Amino acid sequence: MQEIERKFLVKRDGAFKGIAASASEIAQGYMSVKGATVRIRLRDEKAYLTIKGPSEDGGLSRYEFEREIPVEDAREMLKLCKGGLIEKTRYLVPYGGHTFEVDEFKGDNEGLLFAEVELGSVDEAFEKPEWLGPEVTGDRHFYNKGLLKNPYPTWKQLVPEEYR
Numbered sequence: 001m002q003e004i005e006r007k008f009l010v011k012r013d014g015a016f017k018g019i020a021a022s023a024s025e026i027a028q029g030y031m032s033v034k035g036a037t038v039r040i041r042l043r044d045e046k047a048y049l050t051i052k053g054p055s056e057d058g059g060l061s062r063y064e065f066e067r068e069i070p071v072e073d074a075r076e077m078l079k080l081c082k083g084g085l086i087e088k089t090r091y092l093v094p095y096g097g098h099t100f101e102v103d104e105f106k107g108d109n110e111g112l113l114f115a116e117v118e119l120g121s122v123d124e125a126f127e128k129p130e131w132l133g134p135e136v137t138g139d140r141h142f143y144n145k146g147l148l149k150n151p152y153p154t155w156k157q158l159v160p161e162e163y164r
């Protein structure tokens with residue numbers, strides 16, 4: 001399956017929380033595999049194995065395979081992940097016929113806040129909510145796997161001040 005998504009910074013005022021349909025606690029880790037990203041994720045009381053291929057269009061789309069797995073298996077696999085875990089709260093925010101996934105990071109990436117919206121095609125139009133900021137699609141700083149090696153505090157000065 002092809003995943004098509006765009007990423008944006010989010011205003012720090014928390015306006016999106018008032019219209020969020022849900023919030024989930026997520027912990028995820030990554031396994032070292034050449035040519036792909038393998039992610040193990042715990043999301044509330046469920047667990048998932050995800051494999052993502054490389055992007056050939058600047059981070060806008062890439063192959064994605066995802067399956068639910070037993071929680072206990074995920075906990076054991078997370079022990080094999082190198083470099084620690086990404087921890088965040090994910091808010092699902094419906095807006096204009098799309099659902100924005102807003103991630104509020106914890107731990108080593110405390111203070112980072114951005115949203116993703118999945119699209120059906122690379123040129124699909126969508127309505128942008130007022131709390132959405134500049135686009136960061138394709139910027140490797142905002143890849144979850146990269147946040148383990150290069151946490152947000154080491155580069156946050158690259159983010160406009162009103163989004164820090």
